[in-house]
Amino acid sequence: MQRVIVFNSVTIDGYFSGVNGDISWAKVQQDAEFREFTAQNAKAGGVLVFGRITYELMKSYWPTPDAIKNDPIVAERMNNLPKVVFSRTLDKSDWNNTKLIKGDPAPEIRRMKREFDQDIVIMGSGSIVSQLTQQGLIDEYQIVVNPVVLGKGRTMFEGVEKLSLKRTTTRAFGNGNVLLCYQRFG
Numbered sequence: 001m002q003r004v005i006v007f008n009s010v011t012i013d014g015y016f017s018g019v020n021g022d023i024s025w026a027k028v029q030q031d032a033e034f035r036e037f038t039a040q041n042a043k044a045g046g047v048l049v050f051g052r053i054t055y056e057l058m059k060s061y062w063p064t065p066d067a068i069k070n071d072p073i074v075a076e077r078m079n080n081l082p083k084v085v086f087s088r089t090l091d092k093s094d095w096n097n098t099k100l101i102k103g104d105p106a107p108e109i110r111r112m113k114r115e116f117d118q119d120i121v122i123m124g125s126g127s128i129v130s131q132l133t134q135q136g137l138i139d140e141y142q143i144v145v146n147p148v149v150l151g152k153g154r155t156m157f158e159g160v161e162k163l164s165l166k167r168t169t170t171r172a173f174g175n176g177n178v179l180l181c182y183q184r185f186g
Contacts, residue, residue: 006123011148015153018153034177046120047118047119048083050085050124051087053125082099083099087102166185
């Protein structure tokens with residue numbers, strides 16, 4: 001059975017997106033060390049999972065000449081890895097290697113865990129992270145804490161009453177970002 005991994009950036013005050021979905025703060029602290037980390041992480045592969053909002057955001061950047069020039073390794077992986085987008089409102093998915101699923105994410109993720117031979121990586125997509133967390137379907141949380149305070153925004157754990165995790169890895173970067181990796185107990 002494959003793992004479901006959440007990879008998200010959050011602010012010090014715990015928001016993965018600011019007011020009106022703003023995530024511009026996540027790119028502010030980029031540097032060579034952190035770019036190398038994201039490039040290495042992208043090479044690990046897997047099946048990428050998004051909700052509609054994250055899908056549209058990713059699709060608007062990664063296929064562009066700017067993305068290919070600025071982050072060639074990550075852009076290549078983002079554009080070529082298999083992707084699944086969960087959306088009740090999209091009619092089609094036109095980004096390379098993307099499958100659109102209109103139904104409930106939980107049963108589909110259970111099926112993917114059984115049938116896929118690669119890890120399943122959820123990026124952004126706070127509503128999906130929250131739903132799957134409540135269903136006990138997330139195996140690992142990889143959270144990059146950015147040295148930014150927003151004061152308002154959205155947490156990826158809206159609706160989750162309690163979640164106990166064990167830390168597996170930490171890594172501090174020179175730009176102030178800190179990677180925290182957690183797994184569920186049990």
